Amino acid sequence: MIRQVRSCRDKLHAAGMVRPERLAILVEDDQLLQEGAEDLLALGRDVFAGTGAMAMMIAEPDVPLQTLIPMSIAADVHSLTPLDTETRTFLHDIPVIRRHRGPLPHREIIAALRRRKGVLVEDVGLIAVGQMTVEQTYVNLSSLYHALFVSCLLRLVRSGRFLGAAEKDLLRPLVRSLSVDIPPAFADMPSDFPDNCSAVRHAMAQAGRRTVELKLVDSFFGNVSCRSDQGVLISQTGASLDHLDECIDLVPDDNSSTAGITASSELVAHRAIYRQTKARVILHGHPKFSVIASLNCAETDCPVSDCWRECTRPRSIGPVPIVAGEIGAGGIAETLPAAMAGGIAIVYGHGVFACGQQGFRDPLQAMIALENRCRREYLNRLISIQGAF
Amino acid sequence: MLSRHYGWHGCLLHVDLNRQSIRTCAIEPQLLHSYLGGRGLGVRLLRDAHHREPCSADMPLIFAVGPLGGTAAPTSARMSVVSRSPLTGTVFDSSCGGSFAWHLKAAGFDALLVTGCSPQPVLLDIKEGTASLVPASRLWGQTVSVTHQALAGAGSCAAIGPAGERQVRYANIITSEGNAAGRGGLGAVMGAKGLKAIRVDGRRQTRVAQQSRLAQGVRDVMRLLKASPFVFGDLGISRFGTPALVDVLAQRRLLPAENFRKTLSAPAIRINAAALHQRYQPHKRGCHGCPVACKQFTEAGDKLPEFGSLGHFAALGDNPDLDGIVAAARRCNDLGLDTQSAAASLACWSEIKGDFPRVEQLPELLEMIAYRRGVGELLAQGAQRLADELHQPQAAMTVKGLELPPLDPRGGCGLALSYVTSNRGACHLRAFALSHEVLRKPVATDPLTFAGKARINTGAENTCAAVDSLVACRFALVAAGLEEYAALLTAVTGLDYTAGDLQAIGERIFLTERFYNQNNGFDHRDDVLPPRFFTSGMAAAEGADMAPVDGEAFADELRRYYRFRGLDEQGRLPATYLDGQP
Numbered sequence: 009m010i011r012q013v014r015s016c017r018d019k020l021h022a023a024g025m026v027r028p029e030r031l032a033i034l035v036e037d038d039q040l041l042q043e044g045a046e047d048l049l050a051l052g053r054d055v056f057a058g059t060g061a062m063a064m065m066i067a068e069p070d071v072p073l074q075t076l077i078p079m080s081i082a083a084d085v086h087s088l089t090p091l092d093t094e095t096r097t098f099l100h101d102i103p104v105i106r107r108h109r110g111p112l113p114h115r116e117i118i119a120a121l122r123r124r125k126g127v128l129v130e131d132v133g134l135i136a137v138g139q140m141t142v143e144q145t146y147v148n149l150s151s152l153y154h155a156l157f158v159s160c161l162l163r164l165v166r167s168g169r170f171l172g173a174a175e176k177d178l179l180r181p182l183v184r185s186l187s188v189d190i191p192p193a194f195a196d197m198p199s200d201f202p203d204n205c206s207a208v209r210h211a212m213a214q215a216g217r218r219t220v221e222l223k224l225v226d227s228f229f230g231n232v233s234c235r236s237d238q239g240v241l242i243s244q245t246g247a248s249l250d251h252l253d254e255c256i257d258l259v260p261d262d263n264s265s266t267a268g269i270t271a272s273s274e275l276v277a278h279r280a281i282y283r284q285t286k287a288r289v290i291l292h293g294h295p296k297f298s299v300i301a302s303l304n305c306a307e308t309d310c311p312v313s314d315c316w317r318e319c320t321r322p323r324s325i326g327p328v329p330i331v332a333g334e335i336g337a338g339g340i341a342e343t344l345p346a347a348m349a350g351g352i353a354i355v356y357g358h359g360v361f362a363c364g365q366q367g368f369r370d371p372l373q374a375m376i377a378l379e380n381r382c383r384r385e386y387l388n389r390l391i392s393i394q395g396a397f
Numbered sequence: 398m399l400s401r402h403y404g405w406h407g408c409l410l411h412v413d414l415n416r417q418s419i420r421t422c423a424i425e426p427q428l429l430h431s432y433l434g435g436r437g438l439g440v441r442l443l444r445d446a447h448h449r450e451p452c453s454a455d456m457p458l459i460f461a462v463g464p465l466g467g468t469a470a471p472t473s474a475r476m477s478v479v480s481r482s483p484l485t486g487t488v489f490d491s492s493c494g495g496s497f498a499w500h501l502k503a504a505g506f507d508a509l510l511v512t513g514c515s516p517q518p519v520l521l522d523i524k525e526g527t528a529s530l531v532p533a534s535r536l537w538g539q540t541v542s543v544t545h546q547a548l549a550g551a552g553s554c555a556a557i558g559p560a561g562e563r564q565v566r567y568a569n570i571i572t573s574e575g576n577a578a579g580r581g582g583l584g585a586v587m588g589a590k591g592l593k594a595i596r597v598d599g600r601r602q603t604r605v606a607q608q609s610r611l612a613q614g615v616r617d618v619m620r621l622l623k624a625s626p627f628v629f630g631d632l633g634i635s636r637f638g639t640p641a642l643v644d645v646l647a648q649r650r651l652l653p654a655e656n657f658r659k660t661l662s663a664p665a666i667r668i669n670a671a672a673l674h675q676r677y678q679p680h681k682r683g684c685h686g687c688p689v690a691c692k693q694f695t696e697a698g699d700k701l702p703e704f705g706s707l708g709h710f711a712a713l714g715d716n717p718d719l720d721g722i723v724a725a726a727r728r729c730n731d732l733g734l735d736t737q738s739a740a741a742s743l744a745c746w747s748e749i750k751g752d753f754p755r756v757e758q759l760p761e762l763l764e765m766i767a768y769r770r771g772v773g774e775l776l777a778q779g780a781q782r783l784a785d786e787l788h789q790p791q792a793a794m795t796v797k798g799l800e801l802p803p804l805d806p807r808g809g810c811g812l813a814l815s816y817v818t819s820n821r822g823a824c825h826l827r828a829f830a831l832s833h834e835v836l837r838k839p840v841a842t843d844p845l846t847f848a849g850k851a852r853i854n855t856g857a858e859n860t861c862a863a864v865d866s867l868v869a870c871r872f873a874l875v876a877a878g879l880e881e882y883a884a885l886l887t888a889v890t891g892l893d894y895t896a897g898d899l900q901a902i903g904e905r906i907f908l909t910e911r912f913y914n915q916n917n918g919f920d921h922r923d924d925v926l927p928p929r930f931f932t933s934g935m936a937a938a939e940g941a942d943m944a945p946v947d948g949e950a951f952a953d954e955l956r957r958y959y960r961f962r963g964l965d966e967q968g969r970l971p972a973t974y975l976d977g978q979p
Contacts, residue, residue, distance in 0.1 A: 037852055060900055062856065097624055100617050100880075121897075122895040122897030122898070123880065124880065139856050140840055140842070140849075140853050140857075147840060244841075245837050246841050259632065263637075263674075264671045265644045265669065266632040266641040266669065268645075269627055269641055269645050270836060271630070272626070279631065334620060335623070335624040336623045336630060338620065
């Protein structure tokens with residue numbers, strides 16, 4: 009158990025989504041295991057038992073969402089329904105626990121965590137729980153962070169609200185980071201198509217690991233696949249993209265085996281792309297600024313209400329098309345293949361699919377380029393609306 | 398009956414076959430709120446009768462639906478049939494789909510409770526708010542299909558076959574849509590009452606407190622089902638039915654052969670989903686209103702077997718014949734026999750006599766069981782009793798008398814633990830460890846370690862008990878969870894339920910079952926796997942053998958499980974456990 013706790017802690021640190029010194033992890037097995045910042049652990053001890061959870065993580069995110077979000081919403085708003093696909097599918101809505109400068113409302117936190125997988129507590133941070141394993145708690149915290157990050161940053165460029173000095177101070181480190189591009193860390197990746205099964209699996213594992221290292225996806229999300237003579241090799245559902253070595257399924261084209269029932273939920277989309285294009289490898293990540301850009305639609309007076317499924321209006325970021333379509337059997341396999349002619353496309357509110365006809369170098373390069381473009385465009389827009397930071 | 402109720406009708410139909418009387422009575426709202434319906438309500442209604450003999454006249458047989466039944470909540474057209482099992486002696490519930498539950502709810506009842514024994518065979522005919530008993534001597538002795546045909550019309554029908562009439566200890570109750578209330582012999586309980594069939598036709602709508610919240614909740618669940626590889630994926634059960642599990646279970650070395658002495662060989666795995674599709678081009682159907690529709694039927698309308706039936710019948714031989722297996726499963730259903738217990742009892746008997754039957758011998762053997770002729774009299778007792786009778790108790794692959802499903806506990810530590818802690822005997826669906834040990838949901842766990850499994854199983858058993866009481870389909874749990882189903886329940890009933898509340902209700906139901914079993918003499922000595930799993934590995938045709946279960950680690954984790962459950966070292970609850978329960 010201690011090994012699991014430390015593994016998740018290290019993943020959180022590596023992902024840079026939380027402040028390393030402001031993290032607490034509590035796990036109940038035979039006894040209560042605790043690790044992290046003492047004041048956050050004290051809060052955890054007060055609320056943990058009431059939630060009935062197996063594990064809890066309390067964290068201050070790298071971007072102070074726990075302060076920025078409450079400042080940007082009305083005082084009587086107690087939950088957020090962000091727009092990204094992760095939240096729509098797995099979290100539904102996110103309770104926001106307001107403090108109004110008062111003491112921490114423990115009962116309210118417990119009640120929210122008996123209902124949902126995670127909450128945002130004003131001026132404290134994110135709290136996520138898991139019923140089964142520490143890793144599940146990590147996945148929930150990661151989802152919570154992704155949803156709130158996207159929601160918060162989208163709000164900054166869409167709400168029309170001008171930021172005060174305090175908010176600008178809080179955002180300054182993020183703004184500075186956006187002026188530095190994600191590095192083109194793909195030179196060591198083979199540009200040729202791997203020539204045997206072992207090399208294919210190695211290339212997939214390397215591509216997955218690199219995508220996580222470059223923060224183009226959080227560890228337990230995204231997927232990667234490769235076309236082979238025998239079918240499609242694809243990462244398993246819920247696999248850690250930076251540890252794929254034993255988590256790749258072979259799915260034969262004729263469905264002569266259904267052992268790939270554990271394959272990624274995006275198998276249907278990958279298969280459709282392989283059927284309709286010349287792609288031989290596919291990489292799927294959730295780069296945050298590409299997701300934000302896809303959600304930042306300028307249309308007004310549009311008759312479509314369910315943009316995730318029904319939007320048919322042609323949109324793009326430069327040459328990269330944006331398409332609608334939900335996860336799995338939710339329509340993505342119908343919309344995505346036609347959009348992949350240029351080798352890369354964004355799925356509205358969800359993430360980026362990039363494919364290549366050789367190795368994973370080209371799709372990774374394309375994903376990095378797209379995300380860097382979206383980061384720069386976001387920064388320019390933010391400054392044009394909010395002024396200099 | 399209680400018009401202020403949303404979700405529930407607040408009404409029970411009590412049929413006393415001794416007096417041939419029928420009456421409706423109110424169910425206390427507190428019981429509905431605290432036990433929900435289905436398995437939970439059935440278990441609660443059994444409180445004063447749980448010690449009675451399973452096939453005695455005064456033992457109730459309960460059909461209970463749930464608060465989500467009759468609404469748009471996905472996968473909720475289900476019921477639990479609850480009584481005490483003549484096979485295991487434990488309290489027993491069987492979750493059953495089709496459209497019988499939908500009609501029972503639409504007839505205005507949350508539960509049907511049958512007591513007594515009719516001097517002549519009868520049919521119970523239920524229409525909205527009313528019911529009547531009809532002589533059924535002409536149907537007695539008929540197979541399930543003939544009975545269903547005779548009673549075909551509006552609504553749905555649940556019937557027993559010759560096996561139930563003769564009280565075979567693993568006789569099923571089977572609905573006219575082909576769904577079984579299976580495993581524990583509740584068909585024998587029905588047969589002992591002289592009740593051949595129940596026909597029900599209802600049209601009443603379930604009242605929903607908050608339609609817009611329900612619609613939102615349905616959208617949330619549907620999105621998760623569509624995102625699930627297991628449910629709506631290219632290789633999922635919506636397309637291939639539960640046989641979609643065969644290949645992945647074979648890959649993980651979980652499919653046994655020859656009474657759990659071997660792993661299913663490569664030729665035997667040709668009974669997989671692809672083979673079924675190629676051979677039969679099946680049509681899919683679902684339980685009433687279910688979007689998943691995981692049942693597979695031939696063009697002629699015959700139901701194709703689920704993975705449990707395929708696995709157990711394939712395990713009887715090294716080179717199984719698919720048509721023969723399908724025919725055997727169909728014959729079981731027509732005779733009203735549980736496919737898994739029948740095949741597993743045959744496997745046990747075959748090991749003892751040193752010769753496994755050929756597939757063409759199966760129809761006759763199954764008839765002998767159902768009609769209790771010749772060796773069928775012995776086989777009708779189930780694997781444990783027949784092994785005891787033949788002085789080879791070690792050959793019974795059972796826990797608490799229930800035959801294991803075709804899933805080898807050497808391939809999954811959580812699965813192994815769940816077999817012994819299950820209140821109804823060896824069952825993989827009580828803690829549904831396959832979900833995380835094989836299907837990677839909601840998160841993947843290492844199947845070959847016991848670490849953390851006591852804690853995980855405790856929570857999962859509570860979750861499953863709650864889901865069985867809503868009543869929703871266990872397969873939905875691979876995609877959605879109590880969080881989503883609590884939102885649906887809140888929308889339907891107007892009462893505020895959280896996932897945490899449902900966990901607490903599930904715990905209450907699970908521990909009540911354990912307490913009943915304890916009162917009937919069960920304790921830690923019954924929480925054991927057959928010794929074979931601790932002493933023998935599983936020989937695989939491919940060479941790499943599966944190691945036996947680590948007995949010490951198993952015992953340690955079971956002790957931890959007892960601590961999480963608040964049980965003493967003998968696995969017992971305090972004698973006062975029920976005192977504080979509603």
